[in-house]
Amino acid sequence: MSKTQLPRQVEPHRLAANGESLQGQLALDALSRLVDEAGPQPGHCQVRLDFAIDPQGRRTIEGWLEAEVSLPCRRCLAPMASRVESHFQLGVVSSDAQAANLPGYLEPVLVENEQLNLLTVVEDELLLSLPQVVYHDETQCRVSRDQLTSGADSEASEKPAASPFEVLRTLKGKH
Template sequence: MMKQGIPEQIKLFKFATKALIFSQVYQVRDFPRISALASNQDAAVNVALNFSLEEGRIPCIKGEIKLNLALTCQRCLDEVSVHLEPKFQLAFLKNEQQGEALSANFETILNTDEEFSTIEFITDEVLISVPMTPMHKHECASYQDTQPINKQKRENPFAILQQLKNKE
């Protein structure tokens, strides 16, 4: 099967039945909820999605995403580059009983939507892997240095994310 770009909408059962394989290189700016957290808008987001039908009727997506995000270090407030490589193997079930025969390698999701947004789907998988408090690996600020930051209660970039989620 030749690899092709990922369509804007995932048609779950249709793609799974055909065992389609997609890959595409996006930019951080293509994912509004991710780009709200990061300052490297032009950076590449490599996405590969393999669709399959398991047990003859359960649509599954095996995927791999690779990206670097320039986030704000929560200790020194400078930029910190975080490499993320979320991998997932999802089975979309109509009901929990459907999953009983399925390999334990699959993470199961109860889902009745045949069609959903590719960008939103990828966004959710990336955001799960983003550290809640990104920090440099080295001691970028001393304990004393971090005190005023805590007192100021600087707005956490993830508060924005929460707001976006609440609007949905």
């Protein structure tokens, strides 16, 4: 993709009316919520946004993004690279009523004063696309499987599980 920096603010109604596309990148360290969630981020997010007006007259944005983010391994907490890709479709709205009337495949994006903050839109989509849990491969992780299990857990797993109906049988026998 392009190495051009995306503008932070755009006029989506004008871009949609002209059927324009934007393609470029945003620095990951400029995405403050991502940094708060996952720590400092080197690199860039590659983005492509196609602005259009659909047959029903709605202004839409079809977008793609990809980035390599550094996320903490949930076992050892060491950072690891994770590739994130997303394809999204947005409906440009100026009120909650318009948002409620969008079809299910369009996510609403609220535009105020004819301006749209692309940084916020891209950051939202990137955060939604992050994997919930990431782990190093067991052979590369600093924490082994044995370190993750405690003696009490392993002893409990060796005992057969009691039937959940055993308590009911006991109670039924008392009457």
